Structures are given as structure tokens and as C-alpha cells.
Amino acid sequence: SQKIEQNSEALNIQEGKTATLTCNYTNYSPAYLQWYRQDPGRGPVFLLLIRENEKEKRKERLKVTFDTTLKQSLFHITASQPADSATYLCALSQGGGYQKVTFGIGTKLQVIP
């Protein structure tokens, strides 16, 4: 069955360091992959989208990579700040007529001052 795996354990990182979050998937051929940020008690907020034919995407301090051979996406936050503390969700879509988007459980990031 299709599965999205994100490290469900919290990631603690020192302020100023680079945080790297992982999204692995199985039994999927995603047309694109998205990353969202979710704060406690709030809805997710879209951050970045990367297509299957793209290796890397950047936006300010954020960088996403997409390796369809390894079936993995890495999400990096450089120069992390306490305000980056949140849960980060990976979402995959296979594309096509009905583009079902499936969300992972998310990884909680804690940036320590």
C-alpha cells in the first residue's frame, strides 16, 4: 500500500544550524511533492512545491530536494530560528485527473535558542 514516512520523533536543533527533515515514500509515483508548516491548533501553511523532474527548489532560507530514485525528499532550513519551530508536513500527489494529495504525519521541529 502507499505510504509516506516522516520521522515522527521531534527534531531538536540549535539556533543558527541547518535543520534537515526527511520524507520517504513507498508504492508511489508522485508527480510533485509539497511541504507545509503547521503550528499547534492551526491549519497547515504551504511552503514549497517540487515537481518530479526537478532536483532542488529554494525559497529564502528553505531548500527542498526530490530524489525519485531514492523515493525521498529532504527539507532544509538554513540559519534556523526559534520562530521556525513547528511541525512540517510532506504531501504527495500522483497528478492526473483527480490529483489526490496525501499528507504525511509530519515532523516536529524545535529550534533551541
Add this chain to the structure above:
Amino acid sequence: EADIYQTPRYLVIGTGKKITLECSQTMGHDKMYWYQQDPGMELHLIHYSYGVNSTEKGDLSSESTVSRIRTEHFPLTLESARPSHTSQYLCASSSFGGTSSEDTQYFGPGTRLTVL
């Protein structure tokens, strides 16, 4: 900040009551969704709509119903609330199929429902 609104933000209600959770968006998006999320758990799609008069059930079976009479409005109704319905309900919309070929979703702030 996305222009998608949900009311109420918090609702505590007794078993057996009928409730309607409101969701409105001002972005003109055709596609709208309802998700259910328990604390620390993943999002589960319970309903979606491609446009006016279109509603479909999602991946997670739900006793709730939805309607889409206007593009901007996608309310969710529970005819008889039960404690098992206690959860957070998130509404989202996207321009997929209209101006976009990718389903980037914009979420509302959510409604935290507690059924006693």
C-alpha cells in the same frame, strides 16, 4: 495569509446535537476540502468538492455531510454529534483545475470540536 475562514473556532456541545461547521473562501477556488485531524496525528480527508453541486467522500469514512451551493461556501454538518466526533476539523481550498495544474491547498484555522 490565505483568505479562508472557519467558524466557530472552538465548539463544545452535548451528545445528540446537530452542528454545522462553516467554511468560506474568498479566493474563487473551485476545489474545497474537509480534513479531520487528531492531536499529533495525520490529516485525513473526509470530504471534497470540485465545484458547485459537486461533493465526494474522502478517504476516511465520516458520518458528516457537506453541501456546495455556492463556490465560496462549503459547510459540514453532523446530524447527531457523538463523543467519537471530537477532533479538529480543517477546511481547505485550491485553484487546481482552474488556474493551476497543481493542488496547492490553502487551509483555514480549523474548528476544534468537543462532544461531551
